[in-house]
Structures are given as structure tokens and as C-alpha cells.
Amino acid sequence: MTSSGEQVSLTILYTSDVHGNVLPLRYADNQPMDLGLAKIATLIQDFRHRSENVLLIDNGDVIQGTPLTYHHARITPDLPNPIVQVMNELTYDAAVFGNHEFNYGSQILQRVVHESKFPWLSANIVKTGTDIPYFGTPYLVRALKSGVRVAVLGLTTQYIPNWENPAHIEEMDFLDAVDTCQRWVAKIRRESGPDVMVVAYHGGFERDLDTGQLTERYTGENQGYRLCSEVKGIDVLLTGHQHRALSGTVCGVTVIQPGCNAAWLGKVDVLLERTGKKWNIVSTSAELVDVAGTAPDPKVVEVIRPYEEQTQVWLDQPIGRILGDMTVKDPMALRLRDNPLIEFVNKVQMETAGVSISNAALFDNQCPGFPEDVTVRDVVANYIYPNTLRILRVKGQDIKDALERSAAYFAPYDGSDIQVNPAFTAPKPQHYNYDMWEGIEYKINISRPLGARVVELLYEGQPLDMEADYDVVMNNYRAAGGGDYEMYKGKPVVQDIPTEVPELIVSYIMERKIIPATVNHNWEVIHDEKSFT
Incomplete structure (x- = not known):
């Protein structure tokens, strides 16, 4: 007792x-x-x-x-x-x-x-x-x-x-x-x-x-x-x-x-x-x-x-080769201008979905990119989430609003080092909430105030129509509004693609064997109308 x-x-x-x-x-x-x-x-x-x-x-x-x-x-x-x-x-x-x-x-x-x-x-x-x-x-x-x-x-x-x-x-x-x-x-x-x-x-x-x-x-x-x-x-x-x-x-x-x-x-x-x-x-x-x-x-x-x-056996299965450079040497530099790695992921998403506009992110600063000889390990090291794809029908204004949300990733530029907005690093790192696009042409000026940073936005060489409908493929997390992308909530879902993106990427590489590292330079981040070069 x-x-x-x-x-x-x-x-x-x-x-x-x-x-x-x-x-x-x-x-x-x-x-x-x-x-x-x-x-x-x-x-x-x-x-x-x-x-x-x-x-x-x-x-x-x-x-x-x-x-x-x-x-x-x-x-x-x-x-x-x-x-x-x-x-x-x-x-x-x-x-x-x-x-x-x-x-x-x-x-x-x-x-x-x-x-x-x-x-x-x-x-x-x-x-x-x-x-x-x-x-x-x-x-x-x-x-x-x-x-x-x-x-x-x-x-x-x-x-x-x-x-x-x-x-x-x-x-x-x-x-x-x-x-x-x-x-x-x-x-x-x-x-x-x-x-x-x-x-x-x-x-x-x-x-x-x-x-x-x-x-x-x-x-x-x-x-x-x-x-x-x-x-x-x-x-x-x-x-x-x-x-x-x-x-x-x-x-x-x-x-x-x-x-x-x-x-x-x-x-x-x-x-x-x-x-x-x-x-x-x-x-x-x-x-x-x-x-x-x-x-x-x-x-x-x-x-x-x-x-x-x-x-481990599964991870080291060779699946194809990269012609060119898809490695990540500097995550910040990758987020400042079009690059082969993200362009490739967007290309896989667009070809899978049969649409001409896509967005994707570099999820983490530890993502290494793809070496010359690609294995399953390299794919899962870069695409670290089991996301699926979703095609949304959105307005041109929604695309612009989404770009402004991504543009907020950068702290106001003061002419020295480029900094990440603390809202994307605390209380936890949210690098995955910065999207990069294919199928449109755009420029983001980080010298301008938040919400007014998109200074150029074109589709097929013409200004994007803010009232027109566009079909965009993105991961299911983003399509549901994840990451404070409120503009996507409630938008018509054209198609859900249930296969997980890492599996889509593996299949894409295995089918083609040789993947060219391409860059079409459709977007960049600038300051005071100047490029970061």
C-alpha cells in the first residue's frame, strides 16, 4: 500500500x-x-x-x-x-x-x-x-x-x-x-x-x-x-x-x-x-x-x-543516361532561372497529362539532381514525396496569383546576397512551396514588393489572358491548395492521374534510355530589370 x-x-x-x-x-x-x-x-x-x-x-x-x-x-x-x-x-x-x-x-x-x-x-x-x-x-x-x-x-x-x-x-x-x-x-x-x-x-x-x-x-x-x-x-x-x-x-x-x-x-x-x-x-x-x-x-x-x-538492390538498378548536366550544385541558383532538372520533371508531367503547362518544385536543398547514369536511387533522392498528378482548369489570373505566391519565396532584394523569405524557412523549411513553370514565359523581379513581382507573363508569345481557361498539371498537394496556394481551391479537376510521380519518372527514363538535358530559358528571376548572372 x-x-x-x-x-x-x-x-x-x-x-x-x-x-x-x-x-x-x-x-x-x-x-x-x-x-x-x-x-x-x-x-x-x-x-x-x-x-x-x-x-x-x-x-x-x-x-x-x-x-x-x-x-x-x-x-x-x-x-x-x-x-x-x-x-x-x-x-x-x-x-x-x-x-x-x-x-x-x-x-x-x-x-x-x-x-x-x-x-x-x-x-x-x-x-x-x-x-x-x-x-x-x-x-x-x-x-x-x-x-x-x-x-x-x-x-x-x-x-x-x-x-x-x-x-x-x-x-x-x-x-x-x-x-x-x-x-x-x-x-x-x-x-x-x-x-x-x-x-x-x-x-x-x-x-x-x-x-x-x-x-x-x-x-x-x-x-x-x-x-x-x-x-x-x-x-x-x-x-x-x-x-x-x-x-x-x-x-x-x-x-x-x-x-x-x-x-x-x-x-x-x-x-x-x-x-x-x-x-x-x-x-x-x-x-x-x-x-x-x-x-x-x-x-x-x-x-x-x-x-x-x-x-538497396532495387535502388541501384540502372534505368538510363543523361546527356548533359542535371546535377544540383547550388539550390538557390537553380531557383533563379530555368534549369534542366526542373524542366525535365515538368516535361514528364506534361507528357503524362497531355497538357502544355506544368509546375514543379525542388523539394529540398539536399536534392542532388541526376548524375550521368541514373538509378532508381537518384529518382527517389530527388522526388522525395509520393505525390500523384492532377490537371486543374484555371484562369490566367490564377496562374499569375500562383506565380506571385512563389515569388514570395525571396526576401526583398537589397542588392547584396539573395535571401529566402523567413516565411518559407520557419517554423520549418518549405522549399517545396516554390514552383517553377514550363509552358509559359515569365519574369519575377524580387526588387519589387510582394504581390507585384511578376513583371512579364506570356503564353505562346502573347500576354497571358487573365480571363481565359488553361489546363495545368501539378502534384496533388499543390492542386489541393497546399502551401497557401489558395487560388487552386475549388477549381475544376480535369483529370486525376493516380500513378505516383517517382514511378512516372522512372518509367519515362526506362522507356527512352537516353535523356537530353534541355533548357528553353522560359523564365528567370531578376532584380531592377537585370538578370542574376
């Missing part, structure tokens, strides 16, 4: 936005990296040896994001999911659905849920037209050996329908996370009486944690600050989605977010003291534990080994 005044410590360990990273390597070149669940596993085992009261939670975006997960989903889907096998080995207590859990379709996701030896949580993903959780398990309550009761409520960013293929989320509604949290926390507190109330939310913060000032246009994608300030009864808020590394306190709630790719393990310590029959929280503290210098867990390495071996 526990005596009054006795103290108990609870440790909550959690991962978020792992994106399929298990082994500590970069698939583009197999170079070692300080990341991955294999390293996280070593930290988890260490903390479990220190305390008997440990909960392990994943906060979403775990089953998608690397060639390993892509190979499984598209080449060997009948095998058990490799990420779930690792999570089962680590005996996770629960996981929360992130937006990227839906990327591979409902059949893959249902198998993931079935194979998991732990529950998947989300209270605000419900059956269409109801408030019944679609996956059946909105929360869990665990009683520790000490008698302390811990509740964990799962929530998912409600913005998923703005990005995801509609076929992947059929018969689902995504309710407001704040409203849902208020209902469920009150219900859990009333019916289960937990001593610690944890909310695991696959979403981030829309406001500065210290000042409360809005840091992004409010869409409902990230509602972490509102959860802390408006929902009574939350002790700990686990967040994600934004790929930020942060910890602290907001409105009396302990908050944490562990970056991405399993480079950090999130850790929250809760100290409780018993008074009579009640446990009271004495203190909470949050910490990000860096995996740098940690050895990978050999058991996890062994679990993933057969999947990894198949993936």
Missing part, C-alpha cells in the same frame, strides 16, 4: 515525423546520418532500464518517407510492414495517425493498423456524418505499477483533406482538433479519472510559444497553441507535423516536438506525489534527446535487414 506523500516518476518517450527512417543513413548516397529508429531504440532501452514507469508513443508520419517504405508499399506490399515490425519490436504503447499515414492508400493503412501490436489513436478522424472515431480507438488509459493512471488522447491535423487523394480518405471526416479535444478531455477526466492527461497531436503551433503572436496564416492545420490556451485539463501536449525541435510550457501545459527523421527522442518526465488516495502532479519537464553518437540497436537492425537488402 502506497503511503501518503510518496512520490512516483513517469517518463513519456515519444517519436514524431520519423518518415520511415530506421537505419542511420541517407539513401541518396548511403552516407551515415545521425537519425533513425535504430538509434532511437538504444535510447529507449536505456531509459527503460532507469525507470519502470515508461510510456512510448509515436505521434504520426512514421510509415512513409524513405525508399524503404516506398519499396514496401509499391513492390512488396504483401509482406508485413517493416516500420510496424520495428515498432512492435520496441513495444510502443500507442501511435497517432499523421497526414502521411494516408499517402499509400486505405488498404495499406488498414494492414498497418491490423499488424500493429499497439493501438492507433485519433479522436477527430470520424466516420462521415458522425462523431464516431473511424478507427475505433480515440484514447487509451494505462495504470502503472504504482497505481498512477495515465490517459493519452490522439488527435490529427484536420487539414488532411486539403492535401490527400480523396480516394485514400473515403468515408472519413476530419473534425476540428480543438473542439474534439475539449469534448474528449472532459469525458476522459469525468469517466476515467486519470492522474496525468496527455494529448498527442499530429499538428504544430500556429503562434509563437512565448508571445502568442500568430506565426502563420490561420487555417486550422496547426492548432497547438489553441489546445493549450482553450482546452482545460491537459497536462502534457505532444506535437509534431512542423518538424520543429522544441520544448517548453504554454499556458501551463508542458509541450514538446522532436524534429523529424528520428534525429531526436522526445522525453517528458512527470513527478507525482500521493496525498491520501489521490496522485497530484508535482512537476513536469520536457527534453529533446539527440541521437548523435548513439549506436544503433542490433535487434532493430536485424528486424529491418531483409527489407533493407531488397530496397
Whole structure:
């Protein structure tokens, strides 16, 4: 029997936005990296040896994001999911659905849920037209050996329908996370009486944690600050989605977010003291534990080994040759003028869709471009998302508005070094939200104010008609308005092309074998009417 005044410590360990990273390597070149669940596993085992009261939670975006997960989903889907096998080995207590859990379709996701030896949580993903959780398990309550009761409520960013293929989320509604949290926390507190109330939310913060000032246009994608300030009864808020590394306190709630790719393990310590029959929280503290210098867990390495071996063989299959230069030497320079790599991606999109206008992005500054001899590894190293294509019918004005949105990627030019607008780097890098176009001719002057930077815009040599209709192919994320491209929302969909773009690129190269690196110089970024040369 526990005596009054006795103290108990609870440790909550959690991962978020792992994106399929298990082994500590970069698939583009197999170079070692300080990341991955294999390293996280070593930290988890260490903390479990220190305390008997440990909960392990994943906060979403775990089953998608690397060639390993892509190979499984598209080449060997009948095998058990490799990420779930690792999570089962680590005996996770629960996981929360992130937006990227839906990327591979409902059949893959249902198998993931079935194979998991732990529950998947989300209270605000419900059956269409109801408030019944679609996956059946909105929360869990665990009683520790000490008698302390811990509740964990799962929530998912409600913005998923703005990005995801509609076929992947059929018969689902995504309710407001704040409203849902208020209902469920009150219900859990009333019916289960937990001593610690944890909310695991696959979403981030829309406001500065210290000042409360809005840091992004409010869409409902990230509602972490509102959860802390408006929902009574939350002790700990686990967040994600934004790929930020942060910890602290907001409105009396302990908050944490562990970056991405399993480079950090999130850790929250809760100290409780018993008074009579009640446990009271004495203190909470949050910490990000860096995996740098940690050895990978050999058991996890062994679990993933057969999947990894198949993936590596697949990645190194030669598929064609590039005549010319499609490498990325300077990401900023690539974004200042037409270039062979993005022109090629746009060409694949236009030929696939049968339209004459396309846009595409360099997703990340680590994208290396294509070497002379191209393998599958090179394709997935550059096109890192499982996007599909969509053809939208838009007005000329929509195209101009979209170009102005992309032009905002550049900070006002002062005559020295070109800088990225902080809105595209914080709270997380958003290089993928700068699009480059084929099929139109345009110039962007970054010496001019935001919203007035497009100084030339032509189609087939004539000024683009602002009232005319144009069919444009783009990825499904952008077509849904992702990245604050509001002008695309509600526009007629001419065609959905369900094949993922990396697969389209691989097929295109394999069919042609030899790919010329071409540049037609249809666009450039200038300053004060001068080129950056």
C-alpha cells in the first residue's frame, strides 16, 4: 500500500515525423546520418532500464518517407510492414495517425493498423456524418505499477483533406482538433479519472510559444497553441507535423516536438506525489534527446535487414543516361532561372497529362539532381514525396496569383546576397512551396514588393489572358491548395492521374534510355530589370 506523500516518476518517450527512417543513413548516397529508429531504440532501452514507469508513443508520419517504405508499399506490399515490425519490436504503447499515414492508400493503412501490436489513436478522424472515431480507438488509459493512471488522447491535423487523394480518405471526416479535444478531455477526466492527461497531436503551433503572436496564416492545420490556451485539463501536449525541435510550457501545459527523421527522442518526465488516495502532479519537464553518437540497436537492425537488402538492390538498378548536366550544385541558383532538372520533371508531367503547362518544385536543398547514369536511387533522392498528378482548369489570373505566391519565396532584394523569405524557412523549411513553370514565359523581379513581382507573363508569345481557361498539371498537394496556394481551391479537376510521380519518372527514363538535358530559358528571376548572372 502506497503511503501518503510518496512520490512516483513517469517518463513519456515519444517519436514524431520519423518518415520511415530506421537505419542511420541517407539513401541518396548511403552516407551515415545521425537519425533513425535504430538509434532511437538504444535510447529507449536505456531509459527503460532507469525507470519502470515508461510510456512510448509515436505521434504520426512514421510509415512513409524513405525508399524503404516506398519499396514496401509499391513492390512488396504483401509482406508485413517493416516500420510496424520495428515498432512492435520496441513495444510502443500507442501511435497517432499523421497526414502521411494516408499517402499509400486505405488498404495499406488498414494492414498497418491490423499488424500493429499497439493501438492507433485519433479522436477527430470520424466516420462521415458522425462523431464516431473511424478507427475505433480515440484514447487509451494505462495504470502503472504504482497505481498512477495515465490517459493519452490522439488527435490529427484536420487539414488532411486539403492535401490527400480523396480516394485514400473515403468515408472519413476530419473534425476540428480543438473542439474534439475539449469534448474528449472532459469525458476522459469525468469517466476515467486519470492522474496525468496527455494529448498527442499530429499538428504544430500556429503562434509563437512565448508571445502568442500568430506565426502563420490561420487555417486550422496547426492548432497547438489553441489546445493549450482553450482546452482545460491537459497536462502534457505532444506535437509534431512542423518538424520543429522544441520544448517548453504554454499556458501551463508542458509541450514538446522532436524534429523529424528520428534525429531526436522526445522525453517528458512527470513527478507525482500521493496525498491520501489521490496522485497530484508535482512537476513536469520536457527534453529533446539527440541521437548523435548513439549506436544503433542490433535487434532493430536485424528486424529491418531483409527489407533493407531488397530496397538497396532495387535502388541501384540502372534505368538510363543523361546527356548533359542535371546535377544540383547550388539550390538557390537553380531557383533563379530555368534549369534542366526542373524542366525535365515538368516535361514528364506534361507528357503524362497531355497538357502544355506544368509546375514543379525542388523539394529540398539536399536534392542532388541526376548524375550521368541514373538509378532508381537518384529518382527517389530527388522526388522525395509520393505525390500523384492532377490537371486543374484555371484562369490566367490564377496562374499569375500562383506565380506571385512563389515569388514570395525571396526576401526583398537589397542588392547584396539573395535571401529566402523567413516565411518559407520557419517554423520549418518549405522549399517545396516554390514552383517553377514550363509552358509559359515569365519574369519575377524580387526588387519589387510582394504581390507585384511578376513583371512579364506570356503564353505562346502573347500576354497571358487573365480571363481565359488553361489546363495545368501539378502534384496533388499543390492542386489541393497546399502551401497557401489558395487560388487552386475549388477549381475544376480535369483529370486525376493516380500513378505516383517517382514511378512516372522512372518509367519515362526506362522507356527512352537516353535523356537530353534541355533548357528553353522560359523564365528567370531578376532584380531592377537585370538578370542574376
